[in-house]
Amino acid sequence: MSWSHPLSLAELSRGALNVRLEPDEAQRKVLAKSLGLVSMPSMSIQLTLRPWLDGAEITGRLSGVVEQVCGISLDRFEQPLEAEFDLRVVPAGSPNAPSESGAGEIELDLDAPxxxxxxxxxxxxxxxxxxxxxxxxxxxxxxxxxxxFEYVPDKPEESPFAVLRKLKGEGE
Known part of the structure; x- marks a missing residue:
């Protein structure tokens, strides 16, 4: 069972769309397994899509609860999950798609979208x-x-010569 909700970019020609996605129990189970989670008791995603150039701008908010295994105690525990995101998409062949020329250096601007x-x-x-x-x-x-996490170093193993010295009383 796969979770899918396709939307054609042409549907945005009339303006912004609001979409709420709530995967059912079977879909949450598949999602949880694919993400290495124990389970996903609840999840909902609110999306707003707006026309952007020849594609779409997608902003969203997800909220729910995930069950994970603690990396320290190996106990299972539930944790609330909240996140906001925004991204842009363009269709294949768009003049607004990033170039994949691979020639030259790449300049990174951490403040740019x-x-x-x-x-x-x-x-x-x-x-x-x-x-x-x-x-x-x-x-x-x-x-x-x-x-x-409390680190307790192992006791260094005593050499046989140190044990003999203790027995002879020289180490005191």
């Missing part, structure tokens, strides 16, 4: 966008609240 994602056609799968943003929002190193 990310370049738009290029779709395979003129349809964006909103469920795939939601799943991608969900994967970015999940903590890859979960820690149960209150769990602490």
């Amino acid at each position: 990310d370049p738009p994602d290029v779709l395979e056609g003129d349809v964006v799968d909103l469920a795939a966008v939601a799943a991608e943003q969900l994967s970015l929002a999940v903590d890859p190193f979960p820690r149960k609240p209150g769990a602490t």
Whole structure:
């Protein structure tokens, strides 16, 4: 069972759209497994799509609860998940798509918006966008609240000569 919610960019010609996605239990189970989660008791994603150049601007907010395994205690625990995101998409062959020439140096401006994602056609799968943003929002190193790691170094093993010295009384 796959989760899919396709939307043609042509549907944005009339203006902005608001879409709410709430995967059912079976879809949440598949999502949880693909993200390495124990379970996903609840999840909802609110998306707003607006026309942008020849593509779309997608802003969204996801909220829900995920169950993970603590990386310290290995206990299962539930954790609320909240995230906001925005991205832009353009259809394949768009003049607004980022160039993939590979020649020359790449200049990075950390304050500039990310370049738009290029779709395979003129349809964006909103469920795939939601799943991608969900994967970015999940903590890859979960820690149960209150769990602490206390390092206790191993006792260095005594050499046989040190044991003999103790027996003879020389080490005192």
